[in-house]
Amino acid sequence: MVRRTVRGLTAWAGDHPPPGPFRRTWWRSPLRGPWLTAVLGSVLLVGIPVVIVTGLVSYLAYEPELPGNDKTPGKGLLGFYLAGWTTEPRWLYRLTQGVHVLLGLALVPVVLAKLWSVLPRLFVWPPVRSPAQLVERLTLLLLVGGILFEIVTGVTNIQNWYVWGFSFYTAHLYGGWVMIGAFAAHVAVKLPVMLRTLRARPLRAELRTDLAHTEPEPPDEDGLAPVAPGPPTISRRGALAVVGGGSLLVLATSVGQSIDPLRWTALMAPRGRTGDGGPNDFPVNKTAEYRGITADQVAAGVWRLELVDGDQRVELSRDELLAMEQHTYELPISCVEGWSTSQTWTGVRLRDLARLVGVPDPGPARVTSLQQGGAFGAASFSADQVLNPASLLALRVNGADLSLDHGFPARVIVPAAPGVYCTKWVGQVDFRLGASA
């Protein structure tokens, strides 16, 4: 009896939607329909996993498992794959993080178009028809909320606009996992529908259809296609071209941030600089002034590098470091924000410094900066990273002394390490990290 009443009420409510967007006649665009949604969905089905994987790789590259590095002590099972980071190939982090940020940016217009294509679903009436629909709508809130959250935190972070009340590093990671769960469920539920829809309407035929021949898709049970379509003002291929053009425009005005000869083309991306062309003319993560470093602190006769191994301590001036065997490598420095640059660094090998303080066979080491504040004033490296011949305490770049903004008197450069770990204004290197841990 009760059940029949509920069913009767639901049926009645379904037939009497409130006015406005809850009525299917409100949605007029003749382009909306399962096919358009499926095409946009198939692009995201390829693109989003690449952004997810490169993002998870970045977390791996930060080596949270080394003592002192972990900003996410609560990670629990989410750190299941952490197993150290590599130093080869040297351009690996440059590639993965460049792809993460650039592809993430380029997918924004696709995400927006996809959301536009399914917008009538938000106002579906009655809002809940079955338990399945209720849980699906809740996972969609996690999915859409998660994707928008990742886009907003990522896009504002690369512009140094810190508007949220929490750490970007942790929020982008955990927010990402919330999205991953919902994304996987959405794919599992919708993949068969997507494939069926794509097969029913060949892409090639649709790409040959001009405005004059553009027909609305027939009304579908999901309510994506309009029941009362207006006249088309753009063809479906035209709409897809606009979305793709948006992605290309975003890429064209940002990709230079990761490719040195094209840096001048990064018109909209942060740090798309064209400076004086000197040896120190490449992007700076944080300036010396911002990190409270003064010229007095690092002046000759004041600054000393401290090497530590337990009770053993050795202090070196910059001249003494310059008197050691110097090595030169061309190595990229790649920021989590996506920009990167390859420069020629000259300095002392980290493993030679270890030998100086009586550690012939170094394990993990921790490098500490003189800088004030900031979450990355120190970084721990694995034994593999310390032992790599190209891992340097760099004193010079492109044949000139490091500028103060680039870490004078000395900075670390480790192949394939995230840029923020290439600590500037180094004050101390502790080679006893492995023993104390």
Add this chain to the structure above:
Amino acid sequence: VSRLRRWYGAGPLHALATVVAALVSGYALTRFGTDAPWVDLGLWFVGSVVLHDLVLAPLYALADRSLLAVLRHRRPATGAAAPAVPVVNHLRVPALLSGLLLLLWAPLVLRLTEGYEPITGEPVEVYLPRWLGISAVLFAGSAVVYALRLRRAARRRRS
């Protein structure tokens, strides 16, 4: 099983997928480590959905409908015949692309990001003129394409 299926409204794969999603997402939320992760992240999640679905999308839909209405009503007033090539997409496309760039880079273009200059040592004021310049090129390019299409249509009509 079929009664359960009728009550639930979908098959077992649907239920399994949503349960797995809920577990992964819920676990990530509990790991966030702040005192009230549901509030901290939840507010941002719901907030960004509301901002997109109920502010941004209605705004661009309204702008598009207004554009279409203006183009439709202008014609009888000027007494002109319908143009051989519709102008609407030559306005829509550059406006959309320019809007996309503004949406992504608003913190730089509108100088909302106070941190940018002290952190990077680079000027933030270059971004507004660059965005305006790119937008100008997009609109100008669209106008040139429109002129070419008009000419082609006129030639076709004459011949």
